[in-house]
Amino acid sequence: MGRDPPAPTPERILPDVPVAKIPASIGIIMDGNGRWARRLGWERIKGHTAGIDSVREAAQECARLGVKELTLYAFSVENWKRPRPEVEYLMTLLRRFAEDERPEIDANAIRFTTIGRVSELPEATLSALRETERLSAANRGMVLRLALNYGGRAELADAARALAADAAAGRIDPSKIDEAALAARLYDPAMRDVDLMIRTAGEMRVSNFLLWQISYAEIHVTPVLWPEFRKPHLHAAIRDFAKRERRFGGLVGA
Numbered sequence: 001m002g003r004d005p006p007a008p009t010p011e012r013i014l015p016d017v018p019v020a021k022i023p024a025s026i027g028i029i030m031d032g033n034g035r036w037a038r039r040l041g042w043e044r045i046k047g048h049t050a051g052i053d054s055v056r057e058a059a060q061e062c063a064r065l066g067v068k069e070l071t072l073y074a075f076s077v078e079n080w081k082r083p084r085p086e087v088e089y090l091m092t093l094l095r096r097f098a099e100d101e102r103p104e105i106d107a108n109a110i111r112f113t114t115i116g117r118v119s120e121l122p123e124a125t126l127s128a129l130r131e132t133e134r135l136s137a138a139n140r141g142m143v144l145r146l147a148l149n150y151g152g153r154a155e156l157a158d159a160a161r162a163l164a165a166d167a168a169a170g171r172i173d174p175s176k177i178d179e180a181a182l183a184a185r186l187y188d189p190a191m192r193d194v195d196l197m198i199r200t201a202g203e204m205r206v207s208n209f210l211l212w213q214i215s216y217a218e219i220h221v222t223p224v225l226w227p228e229f230r231k232p233h234l235h236a237a238i239r240d241f242a243k244r245e246r247r248f249g250g251l252v253g254a
């Protein structure tokens with residue numbers, strides 16, 4: 001059946017931003033959980049738990065603003081190198097998030113999905129994620145997409161492998177391979193290009209996140225640590241984005 005979202009109200013939330021300047025697709029590199037916890041003298045993992053509140057608030061507010069897709073970098077292919085207890089904690093947290101947020105996801109008519117080599121996640125985490133995906137699949141509101149066991153290079157390598165297999169099987173003529181053919185083999189071929197990429201905790205890096213989809217993204221870096229990222233910080237990022245002049249390689253007014 002699926003649910004329709006309540007009408008977004010960007011003009012009420014951000015009256016100073018023209019509605020046409022609200023980014024359709026936002027990607028966030030959620031950084032600084034460990035630093036936030038250490039600053040308080042706590043174990044790093046407490047920062048990940050606190051980060052869930054920021055995830056919930058960002059998703060709710062993006063939905064209210066009429067953002068079409070929000071993609072969050074929750075676990076990279078490199079994150080397996082962290083101490084095992086931290087990895088296990090993150091996997092448990094993801095499972096709990098997938099289970100506990102179902103009412104919230106539904107109330108906001110959000111369609112929940114994932115990208116990455118997700119089949120390599122622990123079974124309990126994977127099945128909770130799959131179930132939330134299934135339950136929300138028909139919702140017609142914002143897409144909330146978690147990048148899990150995700151790497152931008154891994155995604156491009158996986159797409160290249162799929163292309164090579166199709167070429168070897170005679171399903172595609174190698175001379176016909178173009179950008180659309182590659183884009184059709186990414187983890188979520190329906191994913192829009194990212195308009196605004198936000199990174200918290202101050203680092204000026206892309207860190208292997210969505211390499212294909214951020215080709216023309218505007219980047220907003222904030223020193224705020226992810227567990228402290230709240231609505232006003234999201235609003236500031238969108239105001240910053242709305243002021244940018246996007247040319248996509250062309251000339252404005254030409």
Ligand code: FPP
Nearest residue numbers: 030031032033034035048051074093094097
């Ligand atoms: C970066 O902080 C954050 C991560 C590696 C994981 C992101 C996870 C969350 C926000 C919580 C779980 C999210 C969901 C959707 C369940 P860091 O540990 O690298 O921080 P640091 O750079 O200060 O050490």
